[in-house]
Amino acid sequence: MLDDYILVTMEEPWALLKPKLKNQPRDIIFNRDMQVEHLESLEKERKKAKWLVGFGGGTSCDTAKYLSWKWNIPLIIAPSIISVDAWLCTSIAVRVDHKVRYVGDVQPSRILVDYSIVKQAPKALNRAGVSDTISITTALGDWLIARDTFHDKFDQKVFDEAKKIVEDLMKQAKNIKVVNNKGIDALVKGYVDEVRICEAWGNARPEEGGEHFLAYCLEDITHGHYLHGNLIGLNVLVVLKLQREKAVFKVEALKKFFDEIGIEYAPGKNGIEREQYKQALESVQAYVKREKLLNGLFSLDRVFDEMGDCSMRGILEFINSF
Numbered sequence: 552m553l554d555d556y557i558l559v560t561m562e563e564p565w566a567l568l569k570p571k572l573k574n575q576p577r578d579i580i581f582n583r584d585m586q587v588e589h590l591e592s593l594e595k596e597r598k599k600a601k602w603l604v605g606f607g608g609g610t611s612c613d614t615a616k617y618l619s620w621k622w623n624i625p626l627i628i629a630p631s632i633i634s635v636d637a638w639l640c641t642s643i644a645v646r647v648d649h650k651v652r653y654v655g656d657v658q659p660s661r662i663l664v665d666y667s668i669v670k671q672a673p674k675a676l677n678r679a680g681v682s683d684t685i686s687i688t689t690a691l692g693d694w695l696i697a698r699d700t701f702h703d704k705f706d707q708k709v710f711d712e713a714k715k716i717v718e719d720l721m722k723q724a725k726n727i728k729v730v731n732n733k734g735i736d737a738l739v740k741g742y743v744d745e746v747r748i749c750e751a752w753g754n755a756r757p758e759e760g761g762e763h764f765l766a767y768c769l770e771d772i773t774h775g776h777y778l779h780g781n782l783i784g785l786n787v788l789v790v791l792k793l794q795r796e797k798a799v800f801k802v803e804a805l806k807k808f809f810d811e812i813g814i815e816y817a818p819g820k821n822g823i824e825r826e827q828y829k830q831a832l833e834s835v836q837a838y839v840k841r842e843k844l845l846n847g848l849f850s851l852d853r854v855f856d857e858m859g860d861c862s863m864r865g866i867l868e869f870i871n872s873f
C-alpha cells in the first residue's frame with residue numbers, strides 16, 4: 552500500500568476513485584493546464600511526497616509524468632480512460648506557446664489499467680482512443696514519401712509491424728464501439744505495440760505524420776482544444792486522400808471504420824470552422840518546415856492540385872460533406 556503519495560487527477564476520475572481509496576493522498580493536484588509556466592509553478596508550490604500517482608486522461612498522466620521527472624520521485628500511472636497514449640509514452644508532452652513540446656522522459660514504476668473504471672468514462676472518449684494507433688495509417692504513407700523523396704531512413708520490418716497494428720485494430724471495430732473487454736484489450740494492445748515500436752525505432756516516425764502536424768497547426772492557429780481522436784480521425788481522411796498513390800490505406804476503408812466505431816470526425820461536430828481548417832491547410836507546409844517536423848506529405852513543395860479532389864477546394868468540399 553502506498554503510504555505517502557500525491558495524486559494528479561481531474562474532478563471526474565477523482566469522483567470514481569475516491570470511494571475506493573483506503574489511504575488518502577497527502578495532496579491532490581487537479582490540473583487542466585499543460586502550459587509549461589503553469590507546470591513549473593506547480594512544481595515549485597507543491598510539496599513532494601514519496602510517490603506520485605497519475606490517474607485520469609492524457610492531461611493528468613502528462614502532468615504526473617512531468618512532476619515525477621522534476622521531483623525525481625517514482626511514478627505510478629493509471630489511465631481512467633483510453634483516449635490517448637500519454638499513459639504509455641515515456642516522453643513528457645507539455646505546451647510551450649500552445650505548441651506541443653517533449654521536455655523529458657520518465658519510466659513509470661507501474662502502469663495499472665482498471666477496466667471497470669475505464670468503462671465508466673464516456674464511450675465516445677474511449678473510442679477516440681484509436682487516435683494514436685490509427686494515425687499509423689497516414690504516418691506510413693508519409694514514411695514512403697520521406698523515403699522516396701527525401702531519402703529518409705526506412706525499415707520494412709518496422710513498417711510492416713506498424714501496419715499490422717492497424718489491421719488488427721480495425722478487425723475489432725464492433726468491440727471498440729461498445730467498449731467491452733475485448734474492445735479495451737484491442738485499444739490497449741494497439742497502444743502498447745505502437746509505443747514499443749516507436750521507442751525501439753527512436754522517434755514517432757511509425758505513428759506520427761501529416762495527420763498530427765495538421766492538428767498541431769490548427770491548434771496553433773485557433774488555440775482550440777479538440778478531442779484528439781476526432782481531430783486525428785478527420786485529418787487521417789484528408790491526408791490519405793492527399794497522399795494519393797503513396798497512401799498505404801484506403802480513405803473509404805478508414806471512413807467506414809470510423810463510422811462503425813462512432814468516431815465523430817466531422818469538423819462541425821468538433822467546433823472547427825471551414826475557414827480555420829482552410830487556414831491550417833494553407834499554412835501546414837510552412838508550419839512543418841518551421842517546427843522541423845518529420846519529412847512527409849507536407850514537406851513536399853506541392854501538395855494540392857489546381858482542380859479536382861486533391862485541390863484545396865476539393866478537400867474542403869470533402870470534409871464538409873461529412
Ligand SMILES: [Zn+2]
Pocket residue numbers: 635682683763779
Ligand atoms: Zn497523438
